[in-house]
Amino acid sequence: MDPKTWVYIFLGLYIIYAFWWGLRGYFTEKTASGYGIAGRSIPFIAFLMAATAASFSGWTFIGHPRLIHGAGLAYAFASFYVLTIPITGAFFAKRNWLMGKRYGFVTPGDMFAYYYNNEAVRWLTVLAAFLYSIFYSGIQLIAAGALFQWVAGVPMTYGIIIMAAIVWFYVVTGGLKASTWVGVLQFLLLVGGIMLLGFYVVTSDVIGGWSGMSAQLKTMDANLLEVPGLINFGLGGGWTAVMILTYMFALMGIQSSPAFTLWNFGIKSPKPLAWQQVFMSTFVVGICLIFFAAFQGMGAKILELAGEMTFGETGDVVPKLMTRFLPGPVLGIVFLGAIAAMHSTAAPYIGTGGTIILRDVYWRYVKKQEAGHAEQIWVNRLFATLITIAAVVVSLTASGAIVMIGGFATAFGFIMYLLLLGVHYGFKFPSIGATLGMIAAIAACFVTYFIYRYPLSMHTAFWGLFAGLVVAYLCRGLGFKDSQETIDRQLEVRKWLDSVDEPSEAGKKWRTAMKVMVPIWYFFAIGPACLLGNNAFSFAGFPPLWSWQIVWWIAGIVLMWALCFKAEMSTTNDKQIERADNEQMIVVKEA
Numbered sequence: 001m002d003p004k005t006w007v008y009i010f011l012g013l014y015i016i017y018a019f020w021w022g023l024r025g026y027f028t029e030k031t032a033s034g035y036g037i038a039g040r041s042i043p044f045i046a047f048l049m050a051a052t053a054a055s056f057s058g059w060t061f062i063g064h065p066r067l068i069h070g071a072g073l074a075y076a077f078a079s080f081y082v083l084t085i086p087i088t089g090a091f092f093a094k095r096n097w098l099m100g101k102r103y104g105f106v107t108p109g110d111m112f113a114y115y116y117n118n119e120a121v122r123w124l125t126v127l128a129a130f131l132y133s134i135f136y137s138g139i140q141l142i143a144a145g146a147l148f149q150w151v152a153g154v155p156m157t158y159g160i161i162i163m164a165a166i167v168w169f170y171v172v173t174g175g176l177k178a179s180t181w182v183g184v185l186q187f188l189l190l191v192g193g194i195m196l197l198g199f200y201v202v203t204s205d206v207i208g209g210w211s212g213m214s215a216q217l218k219t220m221d222a223n224l225l226e227v228p229g230l231i232n233f234g235l236g237g238g239w240t241a242v243m244i245l246t247y248m249f250a251l252m253g254i255q256s257s258p259a260f261t262l263w264n265f266g267i268k269s270p271k272p273l274a275w276q277q278v279f280m281s282t283f284v285v286g287i288c289l290i291f292f293a294a295f296q297g298m299g300a301k302i303l304e305l306a307g308e309m310t311f312g313e314t315g316d317v318v319p320k321l322m323t324r325f326l327p328g329p330v331l332g333i334v335f336l337g338a339i340a341a342m343h344s345t346a347a348p349y350i351g352t353g354g355t356i357i358l359r360d361v362y363w364r365y366v367k368k369q370e371a372g373h374a375e376q377i378w379v380n381r382l383f384a385t386l387i388t389i390a391a392v393v394v395s396l397t398a399s400g401a402i403v404m405i406g407g408f409a410t411a412f413g414f415i416m417y418l419l420l421l422g423v424h425y426g427f428k429f430p431s432i433g434a435t436l437g438m439i440a441a442i443a444a445c446f447v448t449y450f451i452y453r454y455p456l457s458m459h460t461a462f463w464g465l466f467a468g469l470v471v472a473y474l475c476r477g478l479g480f481k482d483s484q485e486t487i488d489r490q491l492e493v494r495k496w497l498d499s500v501d502e503p504s505e506a507g508k509k510w511r512t513a514m515k516v517m518v519p520i521w522y523f524f525a526i527g528p529a530c531l532l533g534n535n536a537f538s539f540a541g542f543p544p545l546w547s548w549q550i551v552w553w554i555a556g557i558v559l560m561w562a563l564c565f566k567a568e569m570s571t572t573n574d575k576q577i578e579r580a581d582n583e584q585m586i587v588v589k590e591a
Contacts, residue, residue: 003323006332007152014189014336018170018182018343025174032376032591035175036355037106037266042180048272050183050344051263052280053190055085055254056289057136057345061194061338062143064289066317068297069304072224073545074239076297079289080526080549081251083556086277087518088255090560090569093264093273095424098500098576099493100265104586108261108416109360114587115423115493116431117486124438125419126360128412129258131442133353133387135409138394140342145395147338150319151331160395167343168388171351172381176266179347186340187280191288193337197318198292200325201299206308213295214541216302224301225543226534237457245527250461253413256420259352260413269577274570282560290553294546296321350391354384373591408449411461415441418468426494430482433475441468500579503568510567521559525552 029035042050067075096111105111108129109122141160148159171179207213217225231242254260300317303309309324311317322334358380363371371379418437421427429437444467449460482490503511523529533548542550564570 003326003328003331004152006328007335010332010336011339014185014339015166017185018166021178021181022170022173025178029175029177029377031373032359032380033106034177035377036359036380037262038175038177038180040100040266040268042177042263042267044269044272046180046184047263047267048276048280049187050180050348051260051272051276052285053183053187053341053344054260054263054348055281055345056082056190056285057140057341059139059143060289060293061190061341062146062318063139064293065296065300065321066311068294069300069311069317071239072220072226072301073294073298073543073549074227074244076290076294076546076549077227077239077244077526077530078247078251079286079293080248080553080556081254082282082286082289082553083560084248084252084526085254086281086560087563088252089260089273089277090564092256092261092420092424093277094270094570094572095497095501096261096264097267097270097273098497098580099423101580102496102584104584104588104590105265106262106588106590107265107356107359108258109356110588111261111423112419112434115490116419116434117483117489118431118435120435121419121431121438122360122364124435124442125258125416126356128416128438128442129353129356130387132257132409132412133259133349134390134394135412137346137349137387137391139409140346141391141395144339144342146316147319147335150316151322151335157396160392163339163342164346164388164392164395167346167350168385171347171388172354172384175377175380176263176348176351176355179351180266182347183344186344189333189337189340190344191284191337193334193341194288194296195292196330196337197322197326197334198288198295198299200330201321202295204299204325206303206306207299210541213299213302216306217298217541217543220301220305225545227531227545230528230531232457234456235452236454240457241528241531243454243457243459244530245522246459246462248526249414249465250408250410250459253410253416253461255413256416257349257410257413258356258416259349261416261420262352262355263348270570270572274564277570278557278560278564282557286553286557290550346391350384350387353387354380354382357383357387369589371591376591408445408460411445411449411459411464412442414461415445415464415468417465418472423493424497426490426498429472429476430480431486432480433472436475437468437470437472440471441465443467496583500576500583507566507568510562511569514563514567514569517559518563521552521556525556 033039099105099111109125112125113119113122141164144163145156145160148154149156170182202213203209227241228238229240231240300321304311309320322331326334358376362379363369363376418441419434441464445460445464448455448463533545536544536548538544538547
């Protein structure tokens, strides 16, 4: 049977499954919150898997091996986003859920506008969510188009449109619950696809198994096996140590994005958070990226240097490896894994983007909080459709920059740290500082990506949050004051949140230790000290830099376990959940 036939068979089965969930949601979700935030009822296993799939997307599947192939092991440090992404979740996710439960927030704009007593931050959150959604969903469609082109022979433009149509259908029909349950299957396909392709590449006759790969790695140019330097005093400069660190900041923005905050509001219980962050993300996806994605990227470089294969600049590394090494049925499964990786991210960002615009713009300002459930659902679908169209436009006009456009998109999630740090941890700057800081952060993101790209070889995300914090605290330093109403409101939030989330005595000791251990891990694993990995230890045939990454990934698993479980950053007990259920003070009207 023609291998392409298997691709279409598995794609057809996947479409049936996705459309079933979409249609099921269409006939069952009758309330605005049921459609937009799944009625705050997303169960343990669904969030555990879907949130992980959404965090590691089409750029992981397609773009990550391509940049390892192009830049070598210096870019493989990006695999550490299996830790930096869930670290953000450990900081904010549980407290997002507690806030949503107590105050009835539907969107992150609700939470920020209430806490800062300022509607401007709602509009800025909407803007950040829109920019994030269209750019991040757009890169998923770019990856999908490239995949269809190389594997199935479908022109890239048609592939982008077909993939957009599939994800659009089940998102707009079924809402957040449908995209979450489709995400369960997508997680299994994503992980399985990365592992299968990495296995077939490294065990191929051309590579010769791990012994063959390790032997050929020793003959490679040192530029592919080392971090090039600490910093570049100019624009750009490649994967320097500070670029690696600040690029990881960008990816931390995935779970601080408005979409993930809204998703946190929608889960039934915060019980799955710690398991998602430690086991599913850091451990399971860590195995995929530290080993199997690197097998693909470095294997492609070996094949290229040996004259066995040639690769372009448009994300064709993974598709070409698939068509070269995978037998028919496996090709179908891995192809579907890649499609699942793309949809697992595009779906929630398109859906939550529609919900945010609906609730924060149409519901609040156009309809003056008077629209019924049915009207909200249909207008939500309209906005999700418009975001899908915008994402398609992005994908058709930026087809050659999958990974770096993704980093630009996630920067709009990272700058949300400015508002989240105030809400959840009481960082003190006035309401006007939050507003002007967000404006400065968004402006800095555009300037340091489109005009002066990566000053001092530091990523856009760093410059965005840096500018935001400087402006926010400058407002405080200039003596701007909040109204008494704002002060009282923030004090009430602060007292309740710190009370309900107070750690045990043991947890307090662990949190104190984590204030030291987390920065140490960042400094050595992905910060300036990663340069030591260029000439560090080597074991089991891994080059020194790869060995360095493996050791610090293992250390990172322990770190995440300590942070999420022992320091109680992501765990909840029955008393906390009971208080969240019983001590409600709803400030948001649903319909």
